[in-house]
Amino acid sequence: LIVGAGPVGLSLAVALRHHGVAADLVDLASGHAQESRALGIQARTLEVWGPDLSAKLLAEGRKIHRAQVVQGGE
Numbered sequence: 154l155i156v157g158a159g160p161v162g163l164s165l166a167v168a169l170r171h172h173g174v175a176a177d178l179v180d181l182a183s184g185h186a187q188e189s190r191a192l193g194i195q196a197r198t199l200e201v202w203g204p205d206l207s208a209k210l211l212a213e214g215r216k217i218h219r220a221q222v223v224q225g226g227e
Contacts, residue, residue: 164198171206192220
């Protein structure tokens with residue numbers, strides 16, 4: 154059982170599934186997030202995932218060429 158469907162919980166679920174381990178994922182929120190929860194992947198996350206899983210997930214993802222970070226209207 155994985156409690157929390159944030160970036161860490163989702164990463165754990167993906168990694169476990171990649172290794173053939175089924176897990177249930179639960180979260181307090183009842184719907185999808187309305188904002189970006191994880192704009193990018195940190196280098197350490199790629200290290201933890203390992204080369205095979207990292208390559209697979211990066212191939213399925215989308216590259217972003219620019220981003221604007223706004224906090225408090227600035």
